[in-house]
Amino acid sequence: MDHVVTCLACGTVAGEGAAFCEQCGAPLGVAPALPVVAVEAADPVAAAVCRACGGSIAADGYCELCGEPAASARDHWSELPSAQVGGVCDRGRRHSKNEDAMALAVSGTTAVLVVCDGVSSVADSDIASLAAARAARDVLVKGSTPSSVGTWSALLVTAAAAADRGIADAIGDMAERTEPPSCTFVAAVVDGPTVVAGWLGDSRVYWVPDEGAARQVSVDDSAANEMIARGVPRARAEASPEGHAITRWLGADAETVVPSTATTRAQGPGWVLVCSDGLWNYCSEAADVADLLHRAVDAHGPAPDAIAAELVRWANEQGGHDNITAALARVDLDTVLTDDNAA
Known part of the structure; x- marks a missing residue:
C-alpha cells in the first residue's frame, strides 16, 4: 500500500512529493501548536507560505506569486477546555471559507458543547455562526450548576434565543x-x-x-428527515438534492428560534459527539459513527481534541465537500469533569 501523508494541521491528504499542505500551507510532517480557545471570526493569520503554490505571502495578505489569500485562523482551529472536552472546526477541502463554528466550555462538573453551521449561500453566515455559538455557550455556562432535565431544557431554549440575538448584534442592520x-x-x-x-x-x-x-439524540429539522418520515430510505433521502434543506434555523428570517430538546442518560462510559453535517454526510447512522469514533480512539488515544482531529481528517479524506466540526465530551461515571484552565 502506498504511504499516505496527511497534513497535521488540517487533515488534508497531501499530493505526492509535496513539502507543504495545499489546503492550509502548513509544512508537512510538523505538528501545529493548537490554541486552547477559539479565535475571533475572520481574524487573519500572518501565514508565511501560500497554501496554493508555496509562494510568499505579501503584507497585504495575498500570495506574491498567485494571488491566493493567506490562510485564516478561522479555517481550522481546536478547543480543549479540559482533558475530557475538546473539538476541531475545519474549512474542509472545497469551500473558500469556514462557516462552521463551535464554542466549548467546562464549568464545575458540567460540559457545554455548541456547534453552529452557517448557511453557505448567504453572505456573513460565518459571522452569524460564531456569534451564535459563543452567545449560547455563555448562557449555558452561567446556568451550569447541577440541575434537573427540565431546567436544562428551559436553559437551552434561553440559549437559542441568546444565540439569535447574538447574530443580530454581530451583523447589525439587516433591513x-x-x-x-x-x-x-x-x-x-x-x-x-x-x-x-x-x-x-x-x-x-x-x-x-x-x-x-449508539444513538442519535437530536432529530434533524430537514427535508431529508421529512422524507424519511414518509418512508424514504435514509441513505436516499440524505443524498437527494433537496435533502439538506433545513426547515428550522437561527437568523432574522427564522419563523421560530425555540429549539427541540431531548435527553439521554448514560448507563456506562462513552462519548457525546456534537457535529455538523460536514462529518455526518459521510457517516450518518449512529452505529457507523460509533465505529468511526472507536477506531479514532484506538488509533489516537483518549484526548478529545486528538479524536476530533482524526474525525475531521477522515471527513476530509472522504472529499471534504463541506465545512467540518466535531466536538466531544467524555462521560466516565468514575471521573469528574474539571476545567483545566481554571485559576
Whole structure:
C-alpha cells in the first residue's frame, strides 16, 4: 500500500512529493501548536507560505506569486477546555471559507458543547455562526450548576434565543438584506451521566457508549428527515438534492428560534459527539459513527481534541465537500469533569 501523508494541521491528504499542505500551507510532517480557545471570526493569520503554490505571502495578505489569500485562523482551529472536552472546526477541502463554528466550555462538573453551521449561500453566515455559538455557550455556562432535565431544557431554549440575538448584534442592520445570515444550532449539556440536547436544523448530537448501541439524540429539522418520515430510505433521502434543506434555523428570517430538546442518560462510559453535517454526510447512522469514533480512539488515544482531529481528517479524506466540526465530551461515571484552565 502506498504511504499516505496527511497534513497535521488540517487533515488534508497531501499530493505526492509535496513539502507543504495545499489546503492550509502548513509544512508537512510538523505538528501545529493548537490554541486552547477559539479565535475571533475572520481574524487573519500572518501565514508565511501560500497554501496554493508555496509562494510568499505579501503584507497585504495575498500570495506574491498567485494571488491566493493567506490562510485564516478561522479555517481550522481546536478547543480543549479540559482533558475530557475538546473539538476541531475545519474549512474542509472545497469551500473558500469556514462557516462552521463551535464554542466549548467546562464549568464545575458540567460540559457545554455548541456547534453552529452557517448557511453557505448567504453572505456573513460565518459571522452569524460564531456569534451564535459563543452567545449560547455563555448562557449555558452561567446556568451550569447541577440541575434537573427540565431546567436544562428551559436553559437551552434561553440559549437559542441568546444565540439569535447574538447574530443580530454581530451583523447589525439587516433591513436591506433579502437573505439575512443564518445558521443551524445544536447544543449539548453533559451533567454527569445526563445529556440534554437542543437543536434547530441538521447539526447533530450522538451518544456513543464504549459498549452497547449508539444513538442519535437530536432529530434533524430537514427535508431529508421529512422524507424519511414518509418512508424514504435514509441513505436516499440524505443524498437527494433537496435533502439538506433545513426547515428550522437561527437568523432574522427564522419563523421560530425555540429549539427541540431531548435527553439521554448514560448507563456506562462513552462519548457525546456534537457535529455538523460536514462529518455526518459521510457517516450518518449512529452505529457507523460509533465505529468511526472507536477506531479514532484506538488509533489516537483518549484526548478529545486528538479524536476530533482524526474525525475531521477522515471527513476530509472522504472529499471534504463541506465545512467540518466535531466536538466531544467524555462521560466516565468514575471521573469528574474539571476545567483545566481554571485559576
